[in-house]
Amino acid sequence: MINQERLVKTFLQLVQIDSPSGFEDEVRLWIGNKLEKMGLEHEVDQAGNLYCKLKSKGDPVVISGHMDTVEPGRGIEPIIEAGIIKSSSETILGADNKANLAGIIEVIRVLKNNNIKHKPIEIVMSVEEEPGLKGIKRFDFNKLDSNIGICFDKAAPVGTIVNKSPSCLHIDGKVIGKSAHAGGEPTKGINALHAFVHVVSDLKLGRIDPETTANIGTVKAGNCRNSIPETVEFEGEIRSHSEQDLEKIYNTWINTFSSVASSIEASFEHSVKRQYSRYFHDENSTLIKALTSTFSSLNIKTNLVPSGGASDANIFNTHGIQVADLGCGQKHPHRKDESISVENLKKMSEVI
Numbered sequence: 001m002i003n004q005e006r007l008v009k010t011f012l013q014l015v016q017i018d019s020p021s022g023f024e025d026e027v028r029l030w031i032g033n034k035l036e037k038m039g040l041e042h043e044v045d046q047a048g049n050l051y052c053k054l055k056s057k058g059d060p061v062v063i064s065g066h067m068d069t070v071e072p073g074r075g076i077e078p079i080i081e082a083g084i085i086k087s088s089s090e091t092i093l094g095a096d097n098k099a100n101l102a103g104i105i106e107v108i109r110v111l112k113n114n115n116i117k118h119k120p121i122e123i124v125m126s127v128e129e130e131p132g133l134k135g136i137k138r139f140d141f142n143k144l145d146s147n148i149g150i151c152f153d154k155a156a157p158v159g160t161i162v163n164k165s166p167s168c169l170h171i172d173g174k175v176i177g178k179s180a181h182a183g184g185e186p187t188k189g190i191n192a193l194h195a196f197v198h199v200v201s202d203l204k205l206g207r208i209d210p211e212t213t214a215n216i217g218t219v220k221a222g223n224c225r226n227s228i229p230e231t232v233e234f235e236g237e238i239r240s241h242s243e244q245d246l247e248k249i250y251n252t253w254i255n256t257f258s259s260v261a262s263s264i265e266a267s268f269e270h271s272v273k274r275q276y277s278r279y280f281h282d283e284n285s286t287l288i289k290a291l292t293s294t295f296s297s298l299n300i301k302t303n304l305v306p307s308g309g310a311s312d313a314n315i316f317n318t319h320g321i322q323v324a325d326l327g328c329g330q331k332h333p334h335r336k337d338e339s340i341s342v343e344n345l346k347k348m349s350e351v352i
């Protein structure tokens with residue numbers, strides 16, 4: 001049923017419309033026009049997310065994708081070599097996530113052109129997924145009737161189901177000491193960097209256990225060579241599949257920074273923000289059972305995998321809608337050698 005030539009053409013057109021995060025207007029307009037031509041109305045919310053419903057009878061499902069890409073993602077010139085679609089210049093390809101979008105558009109066409117009976121389908125295409133799921137977080141989930149859904153945003157073979165994804169906290173911290181001239185009166189200063197290094201050498205960072213990771217990714221200390229560094233500011237994150245462990249590591253960080261800082265008469269301030277929450281779908285959940293049977297009907301092997309990252313699926317789950325992130329068959333997302341085979345593009349569309 002999937003028209004491979006038409007699908008590839010849609011995909012190539014989509015990747016040639018620039019849509020780095022925050023600049024999705026043009027691609028959304030293009031998709032909106034396509035939907036209109038197929039007789040479908042759509043809505044755009046304040047964030048810029050697109051919503052469209054294919055009405056019908058039965059239990060609805062939501063299919064989601066994101067319209068933005070990472071940089072370098074402007075002026076993409078795709079080529080097809082031996083069945084593999086890639087970028088011919090110094091850019092990403094944008095299969096993340098336009099392979100998904102092309103698949104959704106192709107499937108709607110097939111349903112419409114052939115008058116195929118289907119369940120009610122809700123389409124959500126988000127903006128600014130890449131910089132932290134920003135668009136979908138602003139989506140009005142009251143709009144949705146679906147309790148179940150999918151998104152294809154995992155760089156893995158078709159058949160892969162991310163059934164487990166972690167929660168994540170972002171922590172911005174600041175150790176505050178006291179500045180003094182480094183040559184004239186160093187003993188009058190309180191060295192914030194000293195406290196910071198002490199803590200970081202004690203804290204366990206990186207992979208803490210199979211469920212939990214922690215990282216301090218940026219550090220900014222002092223402001224000139226000949227002053228005792230008065231402040232150290234850092235950005236860190238903790239991710240875990242277990243809320244308890246997340247809480248535990250967070251408390252360890254805050255207690256350690258506070259006590260080491262106070263031991264040298266420095267102080268510690270921080271702010272914490274939950275970026276997204278975990279989800280887990282076990283093998284016997286309605287969603288995983290439905291996906292497994294769809295895959296097996298297409299002769300595709302199902303593979304359940306945990307992920308250390310998040311996707312728009314996390315936000316759907318937070319709002320009580322069972323959504324899993326699925327493998328879309330692309331390779332090397334966010335890189336200049338990103339690619340997807342025509343075969344996988346078709347396979348993914350068949351699953352939809």
Ligand SMILES: [Zn+2]
Pocket residue numbers: 066096097129153
């Ligand atoms: Zn993506």
